[in-house]
Amino acid sequence: MTDAADRQAIDETHDARRTSWVPGADGHPDFPVQNLPYGIFSPQDGAARAGVAIGDQILDLAAVAAMLPPDVVPACGGNRLNALFALPRALRVTLRRRLSDLLSDEQYRAAVEPALHPADDCELHLPAMIGDYTDFYVGIHHATNVGTLFRPDNPLLPNYKHVPIGYHGRASSIRPSGVPVVRPVGQHKAPDAAEPAFGPSQRLDYELELGVWIGAGNALGTTIPIASAADHIAGFCLLNDWSARDFQAWEYQPLGPFLAKNFQTTISPWVVTAEALAPFRCAQPARPAGDPRPLPYLWDEVDQAGGALALELEVSLLTGAMRAAGLAPHRLSRGPASNMYWTVAQMVAHHASGGCNLNPGDLLGTGTISAPDREGFGSLLEITRGGSDPVALPNGETRRFVEDGDEILLSARARKDGYAQIGFGSCRAVVLPAVGG
The missing domain is CATH 3.90.850.10 (Fumarylacetoacetase-like, C-terminal domain)
Known part of the structure; x- marks a missing residue:
């Protein structure tokens, strides 16, 4: 596969049939499991941290770090996404696939669910330190x-x-x-x-x-x-x-x-x-x-x-x-x-x-x-x-x-x-x- 084709690759994470065990995620107008956007959020009485939107919930990336690919864990900590943005595309794809599996496969629910926060109870911040x-x-x-x-x-x-x-x-x-x-x-x-x-x-x-x-x-x-x-x-x-x-x-x-x-x-x-x-x-x-x-x-x-x-x-x-x-x-x-x-x-x-x-x-x-x-x-x-x-x-x-x-x-x-x-x-x-x- 050429680089040009690879950067536009469609894989299992885009499958419309893929569902999530997170209540309300399936059919969500913005954030079904096929999206998984990144952001910086702070839960009530908590510090700002990296998260992923899934339905009306936010997954705390640091809280599930042990279940993520080791090469991407350092970029998922902190209160800015600059390091995650800087990852090579191949690592970003690997992280996306892992998050998709964690949020769609019922076997991970017990371990992942405690790391979810209701979005309405959280404050959202600028996702990155914007240099220019x-x-x-x-x-x-x-x-x-x-x-x-x-x-x-x-x-x-x-x-x-x-x-x-x-x-x-x-x-x-x-x-x-x-x-x-x-x-x-x-x-x-x-x-x-x-x-x-x-x-x-x-x-x-x-x-x-x-x-x-x-x-x-x-x-x-x-x-x-x-x-x-x-x-x-x-x-x-x-x-x-x-x-x-x-x-x-x-x-x-x-x-x-x-x-x-x-x-x-x-x-x-x-x-x-x-x-x-x-x-x-x-x-x-x-x-x-x-x-x-x-x-x-x-x-x-x-x-x-x-x-x-x-x-x-x-x-x-x-x-x-x-x-x-x-x-x-x-x-x-x-x-x-x-x-x-x-x-x-x-x-x-x-x-x-x-x-x-x-x-x-x-x-x-x-x-x-x-x-x-x-x-x-x-x-x-x-x-x-x-x-x-x-x-x-x-x-x-x-x-x-x-x-x-x-x-x-x-x-x-x-x-x-x-x-x-x-x-x-x-x-x-x-x-x-x-x-x-």
């Missing part, structure tokens, strides 16, 4: 939609179809699902104003993205070839790169976003592994006729044949008034994750192409993923056409941008005939009023 965070811009429909708002005659800049565009973001303000977002304060300038002003953002927005966790890295001064880039990806999460559009419009030229993006980024705390997503690999959408072929360092036929993911992404909004009335969140958009012009492997290969060293636990954002139509737009900037066409909510409220008390909820599910559905868990945060300004 890079946000890309590979959602072509988002790039086109936003470009049309500001440059109707030339939505995409000339470099977009030649190079994966990205910028280095702020890792220190990344927070797990559930941590509130304080409305940022900053400098902005209205189009008709003579001078800029300083105060709370009036055009706060969300961005629907996938997060990509780097596994094994590369040494400074070396590169990651496109053909092996997938081997450097440990897993995925959901990512909401909150954006203050009014700050961004004023500050982003010539160097890009700064205060508009660095106040907080929200991620789902469970890492859905690259191995769990093997059955949901799909072909990268063909480039439109006439588009340039990427340079050789960005092109791999195997990646084009299976470098996209069959995920359905969804964004919902719950306002304070809706919450008080006991109403359900209102869906704002839904669409496939395949609406990306560049693959994740192309992002990784390009990132390292100049000799930049990627490290285990580094986080990449895809950039906002949008569909061609409003049903699948990944931000309010697009849905409301820059605020000119507000969203009508079921309770009579309207929204142009995110208001105080609003909660944004992202979700993702992987579905394919013949395989069990798996999901990413919670990625949500409520917006609190600005503190200063």
